[in-house]
Amino acid sequence: MNLPCLPAARGAPARRRVLSALAAAGAFALVGCASPRIEDHANDEPVLDLREYFDGRVRAYGVFHDRFGRLQRRFIVEIDGRWQGDVGTLDERFAYPDGTTSRRVWTLRREADARYTGTAADVVGTAVGQARGNALRWRYTLQLPVGDRVYDVQFDDWMYLMDGRVMLNKAVMSKFGIRLGEVTLTFVKE
Template sequence: MRRILMTLAMVAGMAGCAGIDVQEYAAETPVLDLRRYFDGTLDAYGMFQDRSGKVVKRFHVVIEASWRGDVGTLDERFTYSDGTTQRRVWTITRHDTHRYGGVAADVVGEARGEARGNALRWRYVLALPVGDRTWHVDFDDWMFLMDERVMLNRSVMSKFGVRLGEVTLSFVKREAHALP
């Protein structure tokens, strides 16, 4: 009997770890259309916190984004607070009304995303250089469109299910300026 109770407790505990389904945000507005939001130039400001909550890195990203039909390119140029830089170019493909896939040079396999209402859940494995090694770490990103210009992003980074830290990011879409 004790073994059965322990098994039930473990199953209930694992179900609790499943998290929130992006469908929970289906009725939220404004509705996030990735092709519309990620079009043009955006600035993003962020930080990485280790699992203790200490801010380890701060950064600014300039994103040049464009789409051809259902395929988008996000050219991200990072500048970190220590002066180092990095570039990541995403190719995003819209699979249907709600589902997206993405590839980038340092992403292992294909990223998978689902958008509902004002939210996008974006999951992928990143090949992260750590010293002279490369770790494959899991990212679970949640993005929430606040208005036509601002989107907030919270990512949890983990390895083997162990939380390593979090990335907090604020995207701000630059206003298009008409030429004089």
């Protein structure tokens, strides 16, 4: 590597210092790119239990921003949740300002260690998640209709219980690892 900005009089020790500084900066940059970990929320309260929060009626208000930060869609979701032991059903009914509607019915299962799995008609395979403290990380592949086509897109959701009634959700939507946009939701338990 040639570092022309270094004067010749400083020689190899100066170049080593610059290379060391660049290596350290690169290491810090990699740490900054590390994804959040669910374990980081283990002590956060109130503790989130999906069986408690999504038992009964919940309303959510959401927006979708594309990868450029432009608002593309607003929506409201009416959710009816019912649990029998560790198996729950979430009936989600979406309403959009243009009058269109859609529906998704989740079947959720609470597993050991506060892990959850879920299925729905438009979810490819099984969604997986884990709760710690007040947070839940939920990942799945959704079949998303766009015009006459259907695309499989990945969702990485982070949900944060704020109190007994309000939960925030930030979901990144991607395909082939390329970020397509972000969904932001506020859940309010009735």
